[in-house]
Amino acid sequence: xxxxxxxxxxxxxxxxxxxxxxxxxxxxxxxxxxxxxxxxxxxxxxxxxxxxxxxxxxxxxxxxxxxxxxxxxxxxxxxxxxxxxxxxxxxxxxxxxxxxxxxxxxxxxxx
Amino acid sequence: xxxxxxxxxxxxxxxxxxxxxxxxxxxxxxxxxxxxxxxxxxxxxxxxxxxxxxxxxxxxxxxxxxxxxxxxxxxxxxxxxxxxxxxxxxxxxxxxxxxxxxxxxxxxxxxxx
Numbered sequence: 001x002x003x004x005x006x007x008x009x010x011x012x013x014x015x016x017x018x019x020x021x022x023x024x025x026x027x028x029x030x031x032x033x034x035x036x037x038x039x040x041x042x043x044x045x046x047x048x049x050x051x052x053x054x055x056x057x058x059x060x061x062x063x064x065x066x067x068x069x070x071x072x073x074x075x076x077x078x079x080x081x082x083x084x085x086x087x088x089x090x091x092x093x094x095x096x097x098x099x100x101x102x103x104x105x106x107x108x109x110x111x
Numbered sequence: 112x113x114x115x116x117x118x119x120x121x122x123x124x125x126x127x128x129x130x131x132x133x134x135x136x137x138x139x140x141x142x143x144x145x146x147x148x149x150x151x152x153x154x155x156x157x158x159x160x161x162x163x164x165x166x167x168x169x170x171x172x173x174x175x176x177x178x179x180x181x182x183x184x185x186x187x188x189x190x191x192x193x194x195x196x197x198x199x200x201x202x203x204x205x206x207x208x209x210x211x212x213x214x215x216x217x218x219x220x221x222x223x224x
Contacts, residue, residue, distance in 0.1 A: 034212060043115070043201055043215030044154070090153060097142065097161065099213060101153035 002027040002093050006102035013081050014110045021076040021105050023091030031093040033074045035065055038088040038104075047089075050074060061085070083109045114138050115216035117202050123222045124192050132187040132219045134202030143185040144213065145177060146201040154201055160185060161207070189221075197223045 003026045013019050025031060032051050036044040048059025055067040065076045074091060086109045091102040116135045124130040134143065142161050146154035158167045160179045174196070176188040189196055199220050203213040 041218070041220070043217045045215070046212045049212055098156060098159065103153045104151070
């Protein structure tokens with residue numbers, strides 16, 4: 001069965017600083033990979049996804065993620081964080097029509 | 112514009128009193144999912160429908176049931192809620208297959224008193 005690990009439970013960055021959220025997955029082949037964002041009391045919104053091809057994918061709100069097969073990683077990045085980016089971020093893998101989510105990383109943005 | 116709608120947004124029920132949460136979608140997606148999400152945890156898949164085909168997760172308690180009367184609607188029934196069932200319940204849809212992202216509703220926050 002597939003699994004997802006997000007090693008950082010909580011990250012704090014200053015507004016304007018760069019951001020990297022880590023995601024590692026375990027699966028025998030390359031799964032479909034997603035990053036979602038969840039604001040307090042809301043559902044999840046897709047930021048970006050990777051299926052195949054170019055390993056650097058662009059998403060909404062200025063986010064990007066890079067798939068590295070050798071490291072089984074799919075890290076999320078943003079060059080300059082805005083206060084509105086404060087939220088919970090979930091990495092997910094999809095296999096056989098079902099998604100498995102990591103435990104999430106809470107992002108706090110300092111003014 | 113709402114694509115996945117969940118009602119109610121907040122539900123309070125008493126211990127042991129049956130409760131039904133509803134989800135509707137305007138996307139005409141084949142697949143509908145129900146997740147349970149407890150505070151600071153990942154969403155946990157309870158079950159999903161692929162069209163009319165029901166797929167239950169092995170560890171979903173029997174206390175949780177679901178109905179999908181048509182493409183647009185899906186219901187989550189909790190027959191005898193316990194205190195441990197207090198959580199956010201998320202409904203999601205997707206067209207089909209692994210490659211499609213899921214579209215989530217805003218969730219229903221269930222409180223059990």
